[in-house]
Amino acid sequence: MSSTDSDRAAGTLVGLACGDALGRPVEFTSSEQIASEHGRVTEMLAHGTHGQPAGTVTDDTDMIVCIARSLAEKRAFDGQDIADRFAKWYDDGPFDIGLMTADAISEYQSGTSWRDAGREVWQRRAEGSNAGNGSIMRCAPHAIAFAEASDTLEQVSKQSSAITHYDPRCQYGCVLLNQTIAGFLRGAESPLAEAIVRVDGDGPDELVETIRLVPDLVDDKQLANTGYVVHTLQTSLYDALTADSAEEAIVKSVNRGGDTDTLGAVTGALAGARFGASGLPDRWLETVEYRNDLALLGQALATGQITG
Template identity: 80%
Template structure:
């Protein structure tokens, strides 16, 4: 039985990390230190010029997935793609390049199963394996926490709507199985998740994550938008911290792709420590707090099918 507190922690942690990181996105660690010392409070303005607590595409797209799962009581790839397209048509202030291209491809009539692949095949190495699907995939972990095979399948299919690269697809599998392990109270969910993808996923992804948390040098962790870097850094912070706020704060203060580092770290740490561990001052400021709590509860309680 999935813990309701851990389920809420997953979505709220994702959004808290996103909102904490949003004002300092693209800043270096030195620039963050110069302006904020250690950034621990949700602040306004900064990158994108939004009020404190405002989330970005990380949370927006996770909400698209969560609402689809809750309303359809199933994974429905076309419904998720439709929601992505509707969101995109509203003119979000932040959207990744590959996500934008894939949604645009879908809007031309390409199937949701093929749009991400079409875009991926046109992209050169170095611009084809971003973190835009791992940042949003956590709702699947709640909905299918007790169905490992289904969770693997829908994680890959959902990623491929915009991010077809195997590193992205299996990155979502690894992340979602880690979160599901915490939701179910397993002892070592990361090791279990690695075992799940070992032999099928790209070696670079598996071997990079296998270093976490004890082998990797924390001073060499990267803050880029590359899916492998984001997963390694976020897992390290979530696994080595003593509480959720510490994990999210450490991740965001690394600079770079701060909103997504914060979101991915927050989803893992929220599942590990639960919603009650998130600071009240963050939650009181957070955009969509009520929606996130209600959706997490719905996903944890709804028996899911699949329309894939």
């Protein structure tokens, strides 16, 4: 692995944490509220939503740590082990957790297998509350571990999503995101275009056609900041691909308001893969939680022999 690849692998996970922590204090507020109270959020803020110290991450980063540690220790994708780690984390009482994630983990703890828990919850949910962004926010470790094995990456991205988010839009959202990140890690010329080719014809039309508009066929003002997986993925891809730096990408996503921690996290993973950990602001790195662990995990996943 070259130093550039190592930097991008570390950047994927550390960038995600930076976006998560930058967005956490203003989660659920509008862009107008952010502008009124902060002008423009560019620094790690304390307090705010969830009332945590500056640099504190949310469930987005907590869950990638579960996945990354499982991949590094098992040297393979092990859905049972990932589900067990999610359950232990859930039992520790995180201050932030999505409703569908909580329901799926509870379903798993009640005895349903990790392969079926997400599906059971999904089948009970009405359209409009069944395709959130709770799996794309945490899927990036797979992109590093399986960057050179695109078929395996597609398979494990879907399996990992389905532990909590079974909807095909969520599963293929993880595929699109991970294939794009993996493309950056490999130095591909057009990572998103190559990712779209891989899912075209298989992924849900709404998801694929919405992502196909990025970046040149969608207006910046049309982008949404909701927790719907299609919206989050489109907006984060747009911000990460059109920015001139990782900082610009993450700041733009967070200041959109709405689901700011997850918008920041997904954009941060993409921007970290594109620009590397060395492209992230030192002032953020000095503050963000898990920074050293995530950098080491990213490098370990990039260099380890991990199987499907």
